[in-house]
Amino acid sequence: MNSESRPEVLISSNEIAATVDRLAAEIRRDYLGKDPLLLGILKGSFMFMADLIRLLDFPLEVEFVRLSSYGRGTESSGKMNVVQGLRSTVKGRDVLVVEDIVDTGLTVAYLMEYLSKKRPALLKLCALLDKPSRRRVPVSIDYIGITVPDKFLVGYGLDCDEKYRNLPDVCILEGE
Numbered sequence: 001m002n003s004e005s006r007p008e009v010l011i012s013s014n015e016i017a018a019t020v021d022r023l024a025a026e027i028r029r030d031y032l033g034k035d036p037l038l039l040g041i042l043k044g045s046f047m048f049m050a051d052l053i054r055l056l057d058f059p060l061e062v063e064f065v066r067l068s069s070y071g072r073g074t075e076s077s078g079k080m081n082v083v084q085g086l087r088s089t090v091k092g093r094d095v096l097v098v099e100d101i102v103d104t105g106l107t108v109a110y111l112m113e114y115l116s117k118k119r120p121a122l123l124k125l126c127a128l129l130d131k132p133s134r135r136r137v138p139v140s141i142d143y144i145g146i147t148v149p150d151k152f153l154v155g156y157g158l159d160c161d162e163k164y165r166n167l168p169d170v171c172i173l174e175g176e
């Protein structure tokens, strides 16, 4: 990747930092003193999670889950996911799901339903980016960073074929 091939910046690193700051303040108000479990969805949320938890100055645990699909063609049914990697007990815990972007909503809708069946004491969702124009299932996001247009975004953890995750800004990848 060189400077010529850099996609157009939509949200600068400074704007991201200010947004993460605001979200951390909101989360702190609700989760302070609760020893929460922050559950990131891989891979896209790793950078957001790393920045967010450094602004949460109280005891917490971090875990990451991965949602993989059953196979091709299942997305349209909405039954596309298998949750992998959840090692902590969720029952009775104060859980906060941390997601990079909510698009159709299928991923988080599935995960929130899956987690709620495990009877956490508190279950909320934080998403850095929200693309509501593409929603296919209703999702209630408790902490929303920035609402984005219907464009394919890369950077700050978001990829295109595993590339661009390392960009410090959220950028628009044209032609996607």
Ligand code: 5GP
Binding pocket: 041, 044, 099, 100, 101, 102, 103, 104, 105, 106, 107, 108, 131, 151, 152, 153, 154, 158, 159, 160
């Ligand atoms: P959903 O299930 O809400 O449709 O999709 C959520 C996942 O799709 C996100 O965690 C992310 O991995 C991927 N995704 C959705 N929109 C974008 C986008 O604009 N860019 C990239 N790189 N990934 C996206």
